[in-house]
Structure formats: C-alpha cells, structure tokens
Amino acid sequence: MSKVLVSDPIDQAGIDILSQVATVDVKTTLKPDELVNIIGEYDALMIRSGTRVTKEIIEAGTNLKIIGRAGVGVDNVDVPAATRQGIVVVNSPEGNTIAAAEHALAMMLSLSRHIPDANASVKRGEWDRKTFVGAEVYKKTLGIVGLGKIGSHVAAVARAMGMKLLAYDPFISTERAEQIGCQLVDMDVLAQQADYITLHIPKTPETTHLINAELLAKMKPTTRIINCARGGIIDEAALASAVKEGKIAGAALDVFESEPLAESTLREVGKDIILTPHLGASTTEAQVNVAIDVAEQIRDVLLGLPARSAVNIPGLGPDVLEELKPYMQLAETLGRLVGQLAGGRVELLNIRLQGEIATNKSQPLVVAALKGLLHQALRERVNYVNASIEAKERGIRVIETRDAAVRDYAGSLHLEATGNLGTHSVTGALLGDGEIRLTNMDGFPINVPPSQHMLFTLHRDMPGIIGKLGSLLGSFNVNIASMQVGRKIVRGDAVMALSLDDPLPDGILSEITKVPGIRDAYTVNL
C-alpha cells in the first residue's frame, strides 16, 4: 500500500480520502532535517504553507510521486526541483478564494474602524470613544493589485459597498476589468489615487517589494494598505516607517516576509497596523474544500490517474484535462509505438494534431506523446511532469503542426519519429466509444486496436506470406489474436499488423525477416 505523509494540519475530510488508498501518517511538528530523514518512505506529501519543501527534501524523496498543497500558493515548494525529479505538484486553486477575499475585506473594515484595538481597550475595562474614530469606505477608491480569483471577489463585494474600483494587473484585458467594474490603471496611478490598496498577486521576482519606500511616498496620507496575498510583496521596514511617520494612514497584514513573524517593527506601530497570523484561508469551509480537492488529486495520482490541478504539467488545467482526457492515452500509446518502431536514438519528432484537437489547448497531448516516446529508455522515470525536459536534454527536436480540418475522424494524431535508424510514422484516432484505433503505419492504411504485444512487418504483398508467418509464430508457440494487412496497391509494398497473446521470444525477429518477401519486422510492447 502507498504511504502518504501529511506534514501540516489538514481537515479530516482529506485524511479520510487518502486513507482509501494509502497508509496516512500525520506529523505536523517535523523539523526540516527530520523531514529529510523520513521522506524517502513516502509516495506522497500533503502540506499547507507551514512546510518548506526544499530541494534537499525533494531529492531525499526518492519514492515521491506527488506533493499536494492544500491551498493556492506553492511558493513554499521548490517546484523546479520537483519537476526535474518527475514529481507532480498540485494545489487547490479555488478552494480558499472566498475565505481569502473575505479576510481582506474584514481587514479593510477592521483597519478603518480600529476594531482590534477598540476591542482590546474595552476588554481592558476602558471606554474610549475618541481614539477610535474611523473612516467610511463608501465612495472611497479601492485599488486592487491582481484581478484574479480573489481580487475579483473582493471587487464584487467592494462595489456593493459603494466603492470606486481601480485595478493594476498587466495580464488581464480592459474588457475583463470592466466586466468586474474596475478601471485598469498603472501601478503609479493606483498608488496616487487609491484610498485603500489591497494586494492579490503571487510573490514573484517582479512583485517582490512592489510596495517599497518610493511607491509609498506617492500615496496619500489617508491611504490604507491590505496584504492578504504573500509576505515580501511589501517592504516591511519601509511600510512600518511610512505608517509611523504618517505618510500613509495604516496597513493590515496577514502575511509576512518570514513566517511566523519574529521580532519586527511592525508590532510597534500601534492601532494603525493590524496583524493576523496568515489566517486568510483559515475558515472551516475553505479547509474542507482544499483538503478534499488536494486529497482527491493525491488519491488519483497514486492510482495512476492524472491530477486536475497540476502546477508543473504545462497547460493541463482542469477544463483542458476534461476535454483532452480521451486523447491523452492515444498520444501516449502512439508515442510508445513510434518510439519502438524507430528504435535507437530519436532526434526529431513531428506531431500533427488534426481536427478537434488542433487547438492551442492541446499542448498536453504533445507532452503525453513525448512521455510515450521516452518510455522505452526511461520507463517509470518519465512522466507528464518531466517528459518535455527529458526530451530537450536528450536533444529531441519537436515540431508541432495543427490542422483543424476534420478528415475521417473527429480528431486524429500523427507522429513521425526520425532517429539514427531511420524514420517511422503512426497515426491514430478515437472511435465514438473512446476506443483507440491505429489508422496508419509508415504511410500504409490500417485499422487495428493497439494491444500489449504487437508485431509489424513491412513486406511484399504476395501469396503465401501470411501463411508462412503464421506457421513460424506457431512454431515458437506464439498465438495470434488478430491480424491485418495494409497496402496501397495490389502486389506492391504492404504492412502487416498483428496483435499477439504473448510477447515474441528472443531471436524470432531475425527468423521472420528471413521469410522471402518480408523486408523488416518490428516488435512492440505497449
């Protein structure tokens, strides 16, 4: 049975799902070196933001197949190291969206009305109404940095509260921003005009210290900043000084450059800075959502199925996966087939995507074909995660063409591999019921389902060949399950595709090519 390590607190709903397929160990107080020492035993690791999954941990995780982040941000995982090792990294892109958006809104209102300090003062026995005079958000301008899932929900609620909305997000269209009721502006304009600024962007090299002393200096003395996205997007020292010196009115932070927050000037500023311990996703509802979402993906991957929210499989989002799922197996099968026909070292793979799969969403099919192609050399070391990297490192050039014209099938895939031993091609399609059909090999039309053990011959179309081949296979005790000949002209060249019940014994291929009229023979195990 597989083993899963859960190293951060996860809702029981997730543990129950994992327990269907694996032994689950929950150890939420491990130090980094303890994790390095035990990770080798596990097939999967499930975390939140508390566990830093470093390269060292990943390299020690020799059995790891998947790292599941029960939340959005994977900045605590060395994703490139995981990718290199073929470990799929999944997250829950939407499970805590509402929780994080509501926390940002709660922070905005709490900051405006000094709720945390007013509450503390009453609890101390005081009744001070003068110190805690606040500000209304109605008719104020909210600047939203990052108009993704969380930013958009914040926008909808803030709009209903009567706020005017500006947004900075270089990756979304003006139309999309207008739909959400936001005016897109650049960061400087947002800094100058907003009364409230809320951050909903990932932490990247471009966003690190996006809010710095220079930008803070452009803000109004009444501006308040909320960060429920990631620590490090704001320069904390510059922010603490700006609030202390009255250059801006206040800040509410849920996330910090280093967590847990150690000694910090942020703690010393008083009622105009409020701090929460990374609580954005900490609602009962969000924790159930993310635990189920990620545990289901871990379960699926351990069962050999694809994950719906893998962050390190190019282009494979849940909607795309749904559309392409039936074709992924076809692409991988054709990749395995053409790789074995080509034998030796493949240098060039031409892939033609035809009909309904000729879209810009079909990149995962190319990855699946590469995974199949490399299977012969790398076996289980190659997967959807590292297939493209492995192909590149082995010098395999990939040329993709897409042709939307529908031919005999709604969608078909053609692979041509060129290597040091020559060029071979295969075409395949799906029948209405999703069954795979091989429809062409090396330019010869065929119509056969793939099977585990196959034999292909290139021969002259002449009487007696089929009988001789059948007798030869019989003499080696190999049973033929089905057989088909494909030819372009009568008595010209032809291919024969045979499905066999057993693998071909060693040495039989050279016997087959001795049969008069048979020029070449290829054995394939799918």
Ligand SMILES: NC(=O)c1ccc[n+]([C@@H]2O[C@H](COP(=O)([O-])OP(=O)(O)OC[C@H]3O[C@@H](n4cnc5c(N)ncnc54)[C@H](O)[C@@H]3O)[C@@H](O)[C@H]2O)c1
């Ligand atoms: N505090 C918490 O507990 C908590 C909970 C959930 C999410 N988060 C964090 O919130 C952030 C947003 O999450 P989301 O689900 O909305 O993500 P998302 O991917 O849906 O949206 C992020 C948006 O940021 C934009 N963006 C990227 N780089 C940018 C840049 N340089 N400048 C401006 N915009 C940029 C993107 O175009 C996108 O629209 C993430 O950092 C996530 O980790 C925090």
Ligand SMILES: O=C(O)[C@H](O)COP(=O)(O)O
């Ligand atoms: O990226 C996220 O999903 C949030 O930061 C939540 O982090 P958490 O799972 O540790 O609460």
